[in-house]
Amino acid sequence: MVDLSVTVGGVRMKNPVMPASGSIAEGMADVVDLGRLGAIVLKTITPDLRQGVKPPRVVEYTDATLFSIGIPSKGPDYLLNHTVPFFDKFGPPVIASISADTVEDFGKLAGYITDPRIAAIEANISCPNLRAHGRAFGMDPVASAQVITAMKANTTLPIWAKLTPNVGDIAEMARCVEGAGADAVITANAILGMAIDAETMTPRLGNVVGGLTGPAVKPVILRMVNQCAEAVKIPVIGCGGIATGEDVVEYMLAGASAVQIGTTNFVHTSAMEQSIDWVADYCTRKGIARVSDLTGALMLPGDQPSEQRGAVAL
Numbered sequence: 001m002v003d004l005s006v007t008v009g010g011v012r013m014k015n016p017v018m019p020a021s022g023s024i025a026e027g028m029a030d031v032v033d034l035g036r037l038g039a040i041v042l043k044t045i046t047p048d049l050r051q052g053v054k055p056p057r058v059v060e061y062t063d064a065t066l067f068s069i070g071i072p073s074k075g076p077d078y079l080l081n082h083t084v085p086f087f088d089k090f091g092p093p094v095i096a097s098i099s100a101d102t103v104e105d106f107g108k109l110a111g112y113i114t115d116p117r118i119a120a121i122e123a124n125i126s127c128p129n130l131r132a133h134g135r136a137f138g139m140d141p142v143a144s145a146q147v148i149t150a151m152k153a154n155t156t157l158p159i160w161a162k163l164t165p166n167v168g169d170i171a172e173m174a175r176c177v178e179g180a181g182a183d184a185v186i187t188a189n190a191i192l193g194m195a196i197d198a199e200t201m202t203p204r205l206g207n208v209v210g211g212l213t214g215p216a217v218k219p220v221i222l223r224m225v226n227q228c229a230e231a232v233k234i235p236v237i238g239c240g241g242i243a244t245g246e247d248v249v250e251y252m253l254a255g256a257s258a259v260q261i262g263t264t265n266f267v268h269t270s271a272m273e274q275s276i277d278w279v280a281d282y283c284t285r286k287g288i289a290r291v292s293d294l295t296g297a298l299m300l301p302g303d304q305p306s307e308q309r310g311a312v313a314l
């Protein structure tokens with residue numbers, strides 16, 4: 001019997017597979033056995049009520065999705081009074097996700113939603129910092145660290161810092177949030193992209209720019225997970241392009257302690273459950289007693305220093 005349990009950033013999970021923030025809503029309970037998941041990650045909320053950005057919000061590609069939703073939010077009271085009670089009853093730890101316009105508001109919101117039914121809070125720092133002319137917090141190592149410091153000062157819950165991949169040196173960002181006290185990093189949010197309709201000569205997204213997700217981004221994010229895992233001691237959660245159990249294993253070999261599945265949930269609602277089963281079978285086949293033994297077990301050529309993976313001659 002394979003031990004699929006992992007402990008990630010202060011949260012014990014019965015297996016390493018969870019949904020990425022924004023990829024499940026209450027209706028998912030009709031088609032997925034949510035009780036089987038390692039954790040249940042909720043959609044990001046903001047302190048204020050938000051409608052999200054104007055449509056169109058999604059552009060589909062063969063193996064990827066470009067989207068810009070804009071974090072529609074019903075706010076923290078709805079989260080505590082409706083969303084958390086709904087998902088709490090399934091059993092797995094519930095992970096909240098927050099975003100805000102300022103460092104102070106990140107801190108206040110973390111404090112406000114601190115609740116025994118929430119196991120950890122994700123800091124979604126891929127959002128504009130109003131005090132930096134709208135540049136994302138996650139693109140600035142100082143602002144990223146300030147967000148984590150403010151959250152840690154206001155809550156006793158573990159904080160998972162969700163990095164943006166839209167930076168030059170993801171390992172540096174991971175080190176900065178680790179230094180500020182983050183209990184885990186999630187690598188990563190969506191890759192910035194743009195789509196244009198040649199006929200109408202207009203952008204395909206209402207917000208012009210969006211985030212690219214889905215299987216096509218896997219090689220990029222896998223490389224980033226490997227760099228982060230070698231840069232920090234806190235656990236790394238892989239997120240980006242994961243669609244199958246084989247992908248889960250690849251991310252763990254690269255250094256992830258657990259993974260999140262996003263876009264694939266919209267296409268194959270059984271992907272998370274099938275991935276858990278596939279990983280268990282893989283471990284049995286390979287004689288691996290604990291899934292946690294996969295973390296960082298990638299066999300690399302001995303002559304390549306890890307820092308070279310940030311700048312390779314192409």
Ligand SMILES: Cc1cc2nc3c(=O)[nH]c(=O)nc-3n(C[C@H](O)[C@H](O)[C@H](O)COP(=O)(O)O)c2cc1C
Nearest residue numbers: 020021022044124189213214240241242261262263
């Ligand atoms: C429709 C949609 C909504 C999303 N909403 C959020 C969100 O609220 N908060 C967040 O941190 N990430 C959000 N994301 C990003 C995902 O959590 C994940 O980081 C990204 O999609 C990469 O994983 P994937 O390739 O498995 O989809 C969203 C992604 C999609 C496609």
